[in-house]
Amino acid sequence: MTDGVIRYEVRDPEVEARLREIAKLLAAATKDIPGGRRYGFMLMIFCFDAPETFYMSNANRDDVVQVLKDWIDHTRPAEGNA
Numbered sequence: 001m002t003d004g005v006i007r008y009e010v011r012d013p014e015v016e017a018r019l020r021e022i023a024k025l026l027a028a029a030t031k032d033i034p035g036g037r038r039y040g041f042m043l044m045i046f047c048f049d050a051p052e053t054f055y056m057s058n059a060n061r062d063d064v065v066q067v068l069k070d071w072i073d074h075t076r077p078a079e080g081n082a
Contacts, residue, residue, distance in 0.1 A: 012054070019043065019056050027058060042067070 006047035010020040022043060046052060057064050 012052075015045075021053060023056050023058070030058075040064075040067075067068055070082070 026041045026043065029042055033039060040057065040063065042055065042057035042059065042064050045054050059067075
């Protein structure tokens with residue numbers, strides 16, 4: 001799933017600099033976790049006051065999209081239980 005490359009989809013230099021700092025921490029925290037599993041990460045932040053969303057990940061975009069779809073399906077309330 002992961003290819004070891006951290007990708008950034010950021011158009012604001014200040015936000016990108018801060019996300020790079022977070023990405024380094026996430027990469028270090030998810031590396032060499034006991035049990036032999038490899039972990040990917042993604043981070044999305046958004047602005048409350050404007051339609052801006054910033055994204056970064058160490059996984060392939062298609063894998064991240066699939067993880068998001070799976071998460072939405074898993075966390076969406078059942079019909080009639082909303």
